[in-house]
Amino acid sequence: MTSTGLNEDMTTTPEASWTHIALERRSRSYWRVIFDHPPVNTITATTVMELSELVELIERATELNVIVFDSANPDFFLAHYDVESDPMKTAALPAGPTGMPAWLDLTARLSRAPVVSIASIRGRARGAGSEFVLACDLRFASRERAVLGQFEVGAGFIPGGGPMARLSRLVGRGRALEILLVADDFDGLRAEQYGDVNRAIADDRLDTEIEEIAARLAQFDHDAIARTKSYVDHVTLPPDDELPAALTDFRQSFGRPGPLARLAKLEELGLNVDSDLERRLGARVVEATPQVAS
């Protein structure tokens, strides 16, 4: 994965065992991470563990300036969370250094790391996938291929990984409420217009432009990046204690018959696999609605 020799003394690093993400150290100041969990890059307890280990590596990399996240699957950046029929599996993950549950812990720490994190969004990033990109510092979306969305409310769930905290501050009340409550898909141009991403870039230019930005950042003074970012963090990041309540709500949804019935219906229709449902989840989430006698 690297030809620079930088990893020579790192054969025992955690990444050797990762199965959902791959780390490529381009240099001491520039890393890339590729999401590669077929068929649709769902996020599971395993992904959360690997990302937690990654964030620890980032925090220890004192010369690292920039880390780019992209996907091995051009149709799916990160589909969404998959509880693998066992919500306890995720709930059992140990809390992180912040004291918060693992998913909240790793996303909050990524946002505060003295490094510029960049999401290169090609394909679908919904639910926890959208939450992950919202925790990155910069977001660039493929104009033709990015699809974003927080579909949870359509499935009867409360989004648990921080999008109410992060979207409200990023795009303002009206657009945050639309994304979260109407719960539909939106493309790169809409994401750009709403301020959800920095901007949309033509798909055939996306990799080149992000490479230029990353190469530029890799040359800069690490302390200047770290200190300047810390001042922006102070103004823009939600306080940690704002985050856990919604995650508790998300988990409690699994004890309510309505959300469980909607989730079961979506699984029946093709959730978590490469299906028409997954490709058009924003439009088709309404099919989860129970038919009631009126």
Add this chain to the structure above:
Amino acid sequence: MTSTGLNEDMTTTPEASWTHIALERRSRSYWRVIFDHPPVNTITATTVMELSELVELIERATELNVIVFDSANPDFFLAHYDVESDPMKTAALPAGPTGMPAWLDLTARLSRAPVVSIASIRGRARGAGSEFVLACDLRFASRERAVLGQFEVGAGFIPGGGPMARLSRLVGRGRALEILLVADDFDGLRAEQYGDVNRAIADDRLDTEIEEIAARLAQFDHDAIARTKSYVDHVTLPPDDELPAALTDFRQSFGRPGPLARLAKLEELGLNVDSDLERRLGARVVEATPQVAS
């Protein structure tokens, strides 16, 4: 107004006596309200009373998911406030459950209600009309026919119903100051660009798109909507105690000769009726400026 039978046992509800707004219950989860106060949908003490009663109905409707506001007059959504030559008439309205004066009370409660409120803006929404749409959760503007504005400063008044609190958080300092201080009209595309509305929609598509959004929301789990919205409220709503000071300033303007002279001049030119002044109020509000010997 309804053919669903839902209102059968509601013949004594307040809405039977309303004269400025009409309520249409499409279903238990989806209502529509039509503003219909000829000639230009000004907001008066009567409108405020009826809207206060509406907000109480909304708060009691435990299955309601979505409420859409539109206008019977395609040229005027809600013109602006009309004190009917007697500012005391409005000031005498009883305070609401929040303890705030009626207009602040009902708009703050609408924003916090566990329901998605949608403003379908066709025609002019200025002054208190703009304040009302800012209190709604989602705003969609007709690309060709929406006109928004806070003209008050041009008439010598301080906007009193919360736009400094709401616009500042929605569109940022620079654009909020422009809307409030330059006090000119702006159209749907500018409103979209500034983030004042979610987006502008071609006029011949506006009703269809809002109907699709409302029908979608009507099918969703009520608790998921209510809980998710509450987290966004926590981050984005102004605290109630930020609101009353500007309303006091607005009312005190009626004791100052400058604003009174400007208001008298605007009334002479056609304020509150369907006139060229009302149609082009942003441009013509400068005619309220007293001519001084220089």
Add this chain to the structure above:
Amino acid sequence: MTSTGLNEDMTTTPEASWTHIALERRSRSYWRVIFDHPPVNTITATTVMELSELVELIERATELNVIVFDSANPDFFLAHYDVESDPMKTAALPAGPTGMPAWLDLTARLSRAPVVSIASIRGRARGAGSEFVLACDLRFASRERAVLGQFEVGAGFIPGGGPMARLSRLVGRGRALEILLVADDFDGLRAEQYGDVNRAIADDRLDTEIEEIAARLAQFDHDAIARTKSYVDHVTLPPDDELPAALTDFRQSFGRPGPLARLAKLEELGLNVDSDLERRLGARVVEATPQVAS
């Protein structure tokens, strides 16, 4: 400079001695300021002193409604700060009435003044030049000729005059981090898209449109402007005590070898004069990066 006679009794006002800025009193309610410090409108200790005096004049002008800032040089609005090879020269300027160092003091007071300040941005406004326009209330950018940027991080410095505080609130976390950390130039259209300026205006329309806005504001009731602005200030301005820490960081950069070496290289390449480096500083700031053996 004025033919209105308004300055007749003002021959002893500070502006007579100014050499970097010129004040034109169009009327009691409307002033214009022209930046004119060849060759590229750098900001030096002298500029800071003159702007401090200007802000004091603004605060005393009880009938002033609007002040427009533009540049005598269509290629450079305000290049950026120039410490004139002596950082102490600026640090020695007396603190202002807020207790903050002069640059923070005058920009914070300009933002709070009961007057609408408008930046008419034609040419480059980088570093402290960008900080100055961010302290103005309204910003309009020439579509063809405006260039904005915070290049400091590219040169190894922490921006010290408030852009982390002001940009974060104006354009949101993602775009603020991009502007500050990627540290590249951006044009008027990008500034409009990101919300950094109110809007971009075709260069041949810029002067006319700003003149129309200023003339309009000049006619309005001063108290209505002042009171309305104060409520927006309350929501949108950073607290003064958020500002000094980053300025301390900026100053400490001059004691670190990395930033000093980058700055020396930029000076060698043409910083502070009308050079290709100054014209394309966003692209060329990477040339400040020391070459290291890899």
